[in-house]
Amino acid sequence: MPKIKLPTKSPRIDMTPMVDTFAVILIFLLLTSQMRSPEPANVDMPFSISEKPTPDFNAMTFLLSPDGKVFMNFDNGPDTLLKFRPKILAEMGKRYGIEFTEKQLREFEKFPSSMGVPILQMKEFLDSEDAATRKSFETGIPMDSTDNQLAMWIQYTRTVNPNIQAIIKGDTKTEFPVVKRVLDILQELNVKRFSLITNLEAAKINLEEIQQ
Amino acid sequence: MAEIIQEEKGGGGKKRAKKILPHMDMTPMVDLMMLLITFFMLTTSLSKSKVMDITLPDKITDPTVEAPKIPTSRTLNIILGPENKLYWYPGAVKEEDYNNLPPLFETDFSATGIRQLLLERNRALFKKIDDFNQQVIAGKIVISQDSVLGAIRQLKNVDDTGPIVLIKAYKAANYGNFVDILDEMNICGIARYTFVDIVWYEEKMVEIASGASPVAASTN
Numbered sequence: 001m002p003k004i005k006l007p008t009k010s011p012r013i014d015m016t017p018m019v020d021t022f023a024v025i026l027i028f029l030l031l032t033s034q035m036r037s038p039e040p041a042n043v044d045m046p047f048s049i050s051e052k053p054t055p056d057f058n059a060m061t062f063l064l065s066p067d068g069k070v071f072m073n074f075d076n077g078p079d080t081l082l083k084f085r086p087k088i089l090a091e092m093g094k095r096y097g098i099e100f101t102e103k104q105l106r107e108f109e110k111f112p113s114s115m116g117v118p119i120l121q122m123k124e125f126l127d128s129e130d131a132a133t134r135k136s137f138e139t140g141i142p143m144d145s146t147d148n149q150l151a152m153w154i155q156y157t158r159t160v161n162p163n164i165q166a167i168i169k170g171d172t173k174t175e176f177p178v179v180k181r182v183l184d185i186l187q188e189l190n191v192k193r194f195s196l197i198t199n200l201e202a203a204k205i206n207l208e209e210i211q212q
Numbered sequence: 213m214a215e216i217i218q219e220e221k222g223g224g225g226k227k228r229a230k231k232i233l234p235h236m237d238m239t240p241m242v243d244l245m246m247l248l249i250t251f252f253m254l255t256t257s258l259s260k261s262k263v264m265d266i267t268l269p270d271k272i273t274d275p276t277v278e279a280p281k282i283p284t285s286r287t288l289n290i291i292l293g294p295e296n297k298l299y300w301y302p303g304a305v306k307e308e309d310y311n312n313l314p315p316l317f318e319t320d321f322s323a324t325g326i327r328q329l330l331l332e333r334n335r336a337l338f339k340k341i342d343d344f345n346q347q348v349i350a351g352k353i354v355i356s357q358d359s360v361l362g363a364i365r366q367l368k369n370v371d372d373t374g375p376i377v378l379i380k381a382y383k384a385a386n387y388g389n390f391v392d393i394l395d396e397m398n399i400c401g402i403a404r405y406t407f408v409d410i411v412w413y414e415e416k417m418v419e420i421a422s423g424a425s426p427v428a429a430s431t432n
Contacts, residue, residue, distance in 0.1 A: 015238030172388030
């Protein structure tokens with residue numbers, strides 16, 4: 001009769017599969033969290049009690065910097081798949097009589113953050129390679145009544161993607177006339193529902209305290 | 213940190229290259245990765261920003277169409293002033309009275325300032341919403357999360373006691389004030405509020421109030 005042999009266990013566990021799993025999770029997190037691209041202006045957002053998350057797609061974001069510049073971004077999601085960004089730029093080019101090359105359109109599509117370049121400088125902006133030169137072009141989208149490029153951007157964005165939502169991302173210290181101007185332009189173009197980006201903050205109300 | 217196990221093979225005096233077994237202790241690497249993952253999970257989930265919805269009224273471009281009439285007894289005008297100040301006055305001011313403008317009351321964004329003022333005027337509705345929320349939390353009303361919002365909206369729609377708040381902004385106000393006041397509307401459960409343009413005599417009222425000695429806010 002053969003003896004029953006108990007396998008001798010070594011106290012060592014092979015950690016390699018665990019490392020593999022963690023590596024996968026880590027890479028996943030790194031990739032998904034990369035959505036937050038650097039913005040051209042640092043914005044310190046105000047607080048509110050709203051718990052509705054920011055939509056990830058079908059969104060046009062207006063970035064209002066503290067020094068009164070306006071930037072605009074057309075957001076990811078299906079946008080990137082359906083190539084809305086180059087379409088919008090091509091429409092804008094047609095309106096202002098500027099012919100954009102295929103390379104420039106692609107450059108605009110890839111551009112990761114909000115843009116605030118007057119349309120007449122857009123060609124040079126897209127052709128320039130380094131970040132410092134690009135930064136010098138970012139003077140905000142003009143929106144005076146004589147040269148209302150922001151209204152044009154909104155109009156063509158809405159033509160290309162009718163489902164788009166307007167989102168305003170402003171700094172706490174942005175002067176109100178700038179906000180008012182953007183709101184007016186939106187209102188004139190019949191965009192009446194929009195969202196304001198805020199950070200979450202809890203508010204507690206003690207009813208008894210107030211009723212005294 | 214590789215553990216190297218040396219093996220002596222054969223004693224024939226022949227010198228052999230040391231054999232390294234491909235075994236490595238992965239535990240510190242696991243530790244490190246766990247740390248990184250925890251870090252990423254915490255930072256990314258916290259940095260997700262929220263949005264607050266707002267609807268603006270239609271812009272009246274046709275001069276023959278008059279703005280909708282609202283009862284002045286329920287109207288509360290809030291004006292965002294310079295330097296984070298907040299002014300309010302009840303009712304309405306007519307353009308003809310520009311020589312005899314009523315004083316503005318000054319208040320602030322604290323819990324005893326504008327919030328108290330709004331809650332006092334909106335107490336009935338706020339209590340209704342609060343009771344409803346309490347009952348949902350206590351399980352007395354079984355309702356899905358989506359319907360809760362709908363039910364609260366319904367409560368707000370049928371309400372006819374709360375104030376109608378008109379928010380106006382003086383030119384020296386900032387965006388933070390604007391969001392704060394809209395947030396205050398949500399906190400206090402105000403059913404009807406909207407953002408309207410400031411008119412010139414209201415600007416004058418702000419200038420008087422901020423230039424002269426400010427009137428102490430008396431909410432009672």
